[in-house]
Amino acid sequence: MKKLFILFLLLTVACGKADNASVPPTPSTQTTAAAQAAQIDKDIVTWLQGKAVPFDTAEPDENYDDLMPLNNIIGDAQIVALGEATHGTHEFSAMKHRIFQFLVKEKGFNAIALEVPWAEAELINRYVRTGEGNPEELLAGLHFWITNTEELLAMIEWMRSHNQNPGDAPQVSFYGLDMQFPAMPMGIVIDYFEQIDPEKVSLVNELYACFQPYANYYNNKDTTKAYNDLPGEEKALCGENLQQVSDILANNQETYQASSSASEFAHVSHAAKLVTVAQKYLGQLESKSDFYGAEVRDKFMADSVSWIMEQGDGNTKIAVWAHNGHVANTTKYSTRLGAFLREQYGQDLIIFGFTFYGGSFNARPDLGIPPTSHQAAQPAKDNLSHYLQSTDIPRFFLDLRDIEPDAPATDWLFKPLKFTFIGSVYVEEYGDKYVATIQVPDDYDIIIYFAETTPTNLLPSVFQE
Template sequence: MLHGVSTSLPAAIAQAAHPLTGAMGDYTPLLELVGDANYVLIGEATHGTHEFYAERARITQRLILEHGFNAVAVEGDWPDAYRVNRFVRDRGDDADPIQALQGFQRFPSWMWRNTDVVDFVSWLRSYNDGLEPDDKVGFYGLDLYSLFTSMDEVLRYLEQVDPVAAAAAKDRYSCFDHYQDDSESYAYAAGAGTSASCESAVIAQLQELQRHALAYMQRDSANAHDAYFYAEQNARLVINAEAYYRTMFRGRVSSWNLRDRHMADTLDALIGHVGARTGTQAKIVVWEHNSHIGDARATEVGQLGESNVGQLVRERYGDQARLIGFSTYHGTVTAASEWGGRAERKQVKPALPGSYEELFHQAGVDRFLLDLRTGSALREELMASRLQRAIGVLYLPHSERRSHYFHAQLARQFDAMIHFDRTSAVMPLEQVSKANGREVPETFPEGV
């Protein structure tokens, strides 16, 4: 026995594993597993690993080229990602991918301002160059941390289409003025009940925007529908971000669930919008941390009442969804040691005994893809609850077990797993991320 694991289990994993060699056909078995599914959610075990970003991009390129996927949605803020969307669809003012990614300034900027994302955004722009405007593949953000930026974007839109409505919206959003763009101050004040919340004002603003939707979308503009959709999603984000900050000090479960439900609802909105724009079925690739896209019902945090994007997408779309995770045994990672800290290249400790990562290491295959959907004795073995590592934007090796591990049933959590035994740190475009008062730390585990 190896740490309570049958000595035959690593051998069975090695036999079932599809080695990844860097060849063109590496992910052909994965595309066969995707089949006719329209929504492919691809994870990452850290927010700072080169292999996870690079291989996720390789998979996504094949899904776009061979399966007709027409949008990419990421764990990033809606306004920042939409700037990239304008660039890749040739509707923005940015000259190159690095400039298009400049919106991602909030800590941890290296999640999206890194060389691997630059390469993918460059590829996507080139791919779109040969397509009709409505057929171009978009790039969108699902997250809700852009409370103040999204308010600014709603006002900017209304100033262009309806100055009278813009003045009324500015009055509604003035509820936030004395917090000086500091979401943490608002979270403390509204959450503690020391100040009235802005809930009714932000809800009223979305309702008013929607009341004029038809008129705004009928404006004489080539991208009137896209512009309205962008503004509406910003107004909806303001509602959910306000609720998130108001509840975040009341406990992890409620704030986590609100955030992931927002991301799942944003994906739903994208499905409708992309389908209407292209006149075809929306087929979307999602890039998020494993903790968001692996089905929460298969984890110990799910048993505590948490749900996540992967669970919600499975519940809503069933077999139309595929959930794909990544893992690593050791190597290096780009992460900070404290919230708002400098991006560091840190050594990742070998995985703990009893973890899935250690089990994959024992299989002796450096890089492999493992199909978890096929019914087999191996799949039943991988139904056992074992430790799984999750490194977010912070890596705290001195508290490895408490900070970065939870129990999960892998074969229920994902449809496929991709393992790289040794991984390397992603290369940030800058070494320092801006940590200002506008945003507060993300959620467990350590900022995912």
């Protein structure tokens, strides 16, 4: 239990609408927040109130007046990473949708990429580009409850509507970054060989055979254990077999591109790479190696962002939707997606971390159990949210760049602070433990804060899995 708890506590950072942004804090939360605010130095409160950039709502609409400060905050960045403190908070998902609309309309962004399976996400992209398919069914096909929500459905339907009449803004595309479901990518590779080099199809099938029984392993403890119980030599040989498929593609690049196209070859090459990375990741889920495979997964997601950028011939501007734990610019425990992207793109990347003080959210009590609503534990006094609630501002941006570290009103911010991290699984008896101690300004450029939050609105298919 301890091992499972640690894994999901730190790494499962892998989804009738009222205007939830206008819902006031509950009396208990309001009273607690007021009492805690009184314990914070007045200079700190005054500085936070002056530095905070309030906005009106998380709910997507066509009025962006309150978001216009983002013009200067984002500047000329080509990548905007949008985190989340939980996978099941309505305000986080709605706000990311709203920010993406702003980025498209005001900053010329033309893509969004989520921590969802790469190949399955292509079917959603086909819908937003052409209208082909049923968006609810396609969301269910992503395998993750965290994205099977009314909030994400609303964004996808907005993207489709926008693409039909983009006006002066670019058309938009939807991408996945993740590699935890390699079955469909295997099919993409095999289909490519059937069209381009049929004589090698039997060889490719033979090389992939060792991994086929374990391909869609996520959320299946038995499959994960069965693979990791295999002898080490057998797993190593399987890894070599999968890599051989990528090598066949690389060694025949000129011929294969001539028979298809450069874009098709890049597509199948990325699919083949995904399969090799998925096998390596699965082999580390049952051990502490690479902190349960976290770095392997985040490196592939960063590579996927780069792959998307490369397909755009220098014209891609992309929003990245993932958990705070992924988008963080950190190498603590393991190098995360945000750190890989920062190393490659520098200040062309802006990282937004999301946090909250009180309210509720959706999460699974354990793997294989449908998500339910949970009430958030009260933040400790050394949690960033403890300080942010002292402003008495319900929602705001906080730019952490260019802050003087040695002033009395700001010195606290540069000390290790707790930061709420809740993934897809939440064990209530450990509610106050879902935090990481971090250097907040090192990990995030901007914080988006909500005083009170509510759960995401899950689609019916979540409960039919």
